[in-house]
Structure formats: structure tokens, C-alpha cells
Amino acid sequence: MVGGGQLARMTHEAGIPLGIRFKLLSDTPQDSAAQVVSDVVVGDYRDLDTLREFARGCDVITFDHEHVPTEHLRALEADGIPVRPGPDALVHAQDKGVMRAKLDAIGVPCPRHRLVSDPQDVAAFAAEGEGFPVVLKTVRGGYDGKGVWVVDSVEEAAEPFKAGVPVLAEEKVDFVRELAANVVRSPHGQAVAYPVVESQQVNGVCDTVIAPAPDLDEALALEASEMALNIAKELGVVGHLAVELFQTRDGRILVNELAMRPHNSGHWSMDGAVTSQFANHVRAVLDLPLGDPRPRAKWTVMVNVLGGDYPDMYSAYLHCMARDPQLKIHMYGKDVKPGRKVGHVNTYGDDLDDVLERARHAAGYLRGTITE
Numbered sequence: 454m455v456g457g458g459q460l461a462r463m464t465h466e467a468g469i470p471l472g473i474r475f476k477l478l479s480d481t482p483q484d485s486a487a488q489v490v491s492d493v494v495v496g497d498y499r500d501l502d503t504l505r506e507f508a509r510g511c512d513v514i515t516f517d518h519e520h521v522p523t524e525h526l527r528a529l530e531a532d533g534i535p536v537r538p539g540p541d542a543l544v545h546a547q548d549k550g551v552m553r554a555k556l557d558a559i560g561v562p563c564p565r566h567r568l569v570s571d572p573q574d575v576a577a578f579a580a581e582g583e584g585f586p587v588v589l590k591t592v593r594g595g596y597d598g599k600g601v602w603v604v605d606s607v608e609e610a611a612e613p614f615k616a617g618v619p620v621l622a623e624e625k626v627d628f629v630r631e632l633a634a635n636v637v638r639s640p641h642g643q644a645v646a647y648p649v650v651e652s653q654q655v656n657g658v659c660d661t662v663i664a665p666a667p668d669l670d671e672a673l674a675l676e677a678s679e680m681a682l683n684i685a686k687e688l689g690v691v692g693h694l695a696v697e698l699f700q701t702r703d704g705r706i707l708v709n710e711l712a713m714r715p716h717n718s719g720h721w722s723m724d725g726a727v728t729s730q731f732a733n734h735v736r737a738v739l740d741l742p743l744g745d746p747r748p749r750a751k752w753t754v755m756v757n758v759l760g761g762d763y764p765d766m767y768s769a770y771l772h773c774m775a776r777d778p779q780l781k782i783h784m785y786g787k788d789v790k791p792g793r794k795v796g797h798v799n800t801y802g803d804d805l806d807d808v809l810e811r812a813r814h815a816a817g818y819l820r821g822t823i824t825e
Contacts, residue, residue, distance in 0.1 A: 455498050455507075456517035457484030459785040459794070460715045460731075463723070464517065465490050467731035473739070478507045485785045486517070501525045508534045515692060515738045516714055519546045520594070537640070537691040537738040538713045545688050546713045549621050550592040556708055559687045561680060563708050564699070565624040568592075572610040578622040588623040589613045601657065626707060628699035632666055633718035634681035637693050637733040640740045644685060645733065646678040647726060647746045652697070652718045658794070659717040661813070662755040664725055664748060667805060669700075677706050684711070693734040695719060717757070717794075722746070724781040724799040725753025750801035754808045756816035758796040760789040766819065773798075773815045780815050 454461045457479030465475045465486060478494050479487040487493045496503040498521050505528070508514055513535045526540035545552040556563050565582055569575050569589075579585045591600040591613060603625060604610045613620045631652045638644040648665035666674070681696040695716035697709040719730035728736075728744025736743050766784065773780055777800070784796035796819065800812040817823035 454478070454486070454515050454517055455504070455521055457481070457486040457493075458517050459485045459787070460517035461486035462489055462785060463720075463783070464515075464715060464731045464734060467729060468735045471735065473735065476507070476511060478504070485787055488786045499525075501528055504529060505532065508532070513537055513738050515734070516543075519543060519713065523547060539689065539691065542689045542691070543713055546711045548592050549590055549710075550619055552711055553621065555688065556684070559683070561684060561708055562705060564588075564626050566621060569620050569622045571614060572607045575604065575610040575620075575622055576607040582624050586625050588625050590621045590623065591616050592619045592621050594618070599657075626699045626709075627702050628707075629702055630666075630700050631709070632669070632677060632698040632700050632706065633662070633716070634677040634696045634698060635693065635716060635719045635722075635730060636678070636681045636685050636696070637730070637737050637743055637746070638682075638685040638690050639737045639743060640691050642686070643743050644682050645743045645746045646682055647719065647722060647730070648748055649674045649677045650718055650721065656792075658757070658759070658792075660757055661809075662718050662721050663805070663809070664721045664753045664755075673700070673704070673706060680706070680708070684708075692737045693719065693730050717797075720783070720797050721753045721755040721799055723783065725749055725801050751803045752805045752808045753799060753801040754805075754812040755797050755799050756812040757794050758784070758798060758816050758819045760787075760791055760793040760795045761820040761822060769819050769821075773818055777811050777815060780811065782815070782819070 455478045462485045468475055475490055476492040477486055477490040494507050504525055508529055515537050523540045523544050526536050529536050545555055550568055553566050569578055579587050586603050586605045589602045594600055602613050632649055633652045634649050635647040650662050650664040651666035653661040685694045693715050695712040695718055699707045699709055715730045715734050722729040725748055727747050733743050781799040787795045798812055798815045800808045802808045
């Protein structure tokens with residue numbers, strides 16, 4: 454696996470019961486996954502020679518991020534190394550302009566959009582629709598709200614162009630909430646779909662995920678799952694695909710983003726589904742039969758634990774575990790820094806209000822914003 458973050462850490466954990474030998478290319482020995490994987494290569498994923506040396510002896514290469522240069526992945530494939538997802542698929546998660554063009558071509562509903570060349574072009578794009586505000590995104594490199602701007606004027610539109618990469622303009626969608634449809638597809642075309650979830654964001658970062666999405670019309674849920682499965686098929690995805698969606702006020706769903714790896718909106722599945730997203734990603738990239746994605750409980754809630762001013766996790770564990778013996782805590786071994794994702798908690802049960810309260814209390818206590 455290329456990338457040493459928490460997604461690699463949890464994917465490695467899912468492979469342990471299958472006896473899979475896991476090799477990691479990590480930026481530093483302190484990265485989340487590098488702390489627990491025995492076979493770690495420290496190096497730069499942007500360097501082709503490093504990638505080639507790392508890939509030697511591997512049966513298959515997969516990723517915990519989308520940032521490996523596309524041309525390097527093509528070189529690995531030319532060397533005979535299976536890359537899953539492959540570059541022809543992964544480029545749609547790497548480049549938002551390519552992604553939008555492909556989704557348009559296969560008839561997937563998206564926000565109104567086009568590539569823009571300068572602030573005046575942004576103003577023209579705004580005038581073509583409902584005017585400002587509009588959303589601007591650098592086509593490569595953004596995540597967790599980074600590389601995304603909501604601008605209210607031509608003057609504010611100057612900032613995104615300073616990065617020196619193409620900029621995509623999108624209409625600011627009037628949405629009720631954000632959803633996510635998570636699916637997994639294997640090389641021979643088997644695919645499974647998890648329940649569509651509600652994803653709640655705070656300052657551009659995923660905060661809470663509710664599985665399944667409450668009060669979601671059954672027909673709309675089915676449409677979202679079928680859309681995600683169709684995207685996976687049309688793009689040739691192998692492994693986990695997260696399709697982030699807007700549910701609009703007029704009853705439609707629009708695709709916001711794609712991620713071709715395990716995803717924050719699927720973390721609930723570690724404790725709330727028969728087979729987690731991580732276990733199914735492992736199965737898919739190894740072309741093993743996929744596992745059952747159905748939920749184990751009526752409701753599962755995941756809340757991210759963000760770093761605060763409370764690094765003493767042991768005393769926090771004493772409180773959280775005693776208060777809620779059913780609570781599942783997943784910490785990533787990261788240094789605690791304000792606003793940084795350092796872990797998540799999962800709760801489950803039959804009463805959504807109770808499940809939400811338990812998860813939010815635990816996450817808040819682990820962060821230090823709740824002290825009793």
C-alpha cells in the first residue's frame with residue numbers, strides 16, 4: 454500500500470485475519486500505518502525509482518491516497534505490476550476536471566461547472582447561472598476542504614489561481630444535506646453497495662456519519678447506490694469507491710466528489726457492517742469474493758475525534774469505556790494537534806438519538822471539549 458496514513462493502518466488491520474503480508478510505502482517512520490506494519494519502506498511516492506523498488510516482489514499495489522502521479526502508475530503497469538485501482542480509473546479521483554468531464558459523458562448528474570482561466574472568467578461563469586457565490590476548486594491536490602473556495606466576488610476569485618494549476622468553477626448547490634454512497638468492486642466485476650449514509654461536515658472536515666441516512670426516501674437511496682455502482686463500472690474502479698453526494702432541496706442527488714480508496718464516510722462499517730470497507734477493499738484488490746456489506750444494527754454513528762488540547766488519552770478512555778461499554782474507539786497513533794483527525798468512535802443501536810448522543814459525547818470527551 455502506498456501511503457502511511459490511518460486508512461493504510463486500518464486496511465492492514467483488516468488483512469491480518471487473512472494472513473496477508475502487507476508492505477507499506479510511507480513518508481516517515483512515524484506515520485500512522487508505519488507504527489504497526491512490519492515491512493515499511495520510507496520514501497517519496499512521487500519518485501518513480503522509489504516506487505519501482507518498493508513494488509518489486511509485490512503481488513498488487515493499492516493506495517491510501519490519490520496523489521501518486523498518474524504517469525508513474527502507468528510505468529508500474531508497464532512493468533507488469535497490478536495497480537488497483539489502475540491509473541485509468543484513479544485519474545478521475547486525482548483530477549476534478551477529468552472527473553467532471555467523464556461523469557458528464559456517462560450521464561451522471563453533477564452541479565453546473567466548467568474550467569475557468571482567470572477571475573474574469575469566474576465572473577462570466579457566475580453570470581451564466583444564478584450569479585455569485587460560486588465554488589472554486591483546484592483540479593488536483595485538495596482534500597478535507599483544502600483547495601476549495603466559496604467566492605462572492607471577482608476580487609475574491611483571485612486566490613485559487615495563485616496555485617498555478619487549473620481551476621474548476623461550480624455552482625454553489627442549494628442542498629439539504631450531504632450523502633455518501635460507498636461501493637466496492639473487484640477486478641472480475643463483482644460489486645457490493647453499503648447503505649447510503651448522511652455525512653455532516655464542520656469547517657470542510659467530516660465530523661459525523663449516520664448509517665443509514667435518516668429519512669432518506671427509499672427510491673432516492675436506490676438511485677444513489679445504483680449511480681455509485683454504475684460509476685465504479687464505467688470508470689473501471691477496483692477496490693473501494695466513495696461517491697460524495699448533495700441531496701438538493703428539490704429532491705435530486707448530485708455528485709460532489711469521488712474517492713477511490715477507503716473513505717471517512719465508510720468508517721462506521723468497521724463495527725456496524727458485516728464486512729467493513731477495509732476488509733472489502735482488501736478482498737477486491739486481491740480479487741477475492743466480496744463480503745456482505747449489510748448493517749449489523751438499525752443505526753450506526755461515526756464521529757471523528759479531532760485533536761484538541763487533551764493529549765492524555767488513558768484517563769479519557771477510563772471515562773468513555775465506563776460510561777458506554779458498547780463504544781468502539783479507533784485511534785490512529787497521531788500526535789495530537791488542534792483540528793487534526795486523530796481517531797474516530799463508532800456507536801450503534803436501535804434509538805438514533807441515543808446513538809448520536811453517545812458518539813458525540815465520546816468524541817468530545819476524547820478531544821477535551823467535554824469534561825464530564
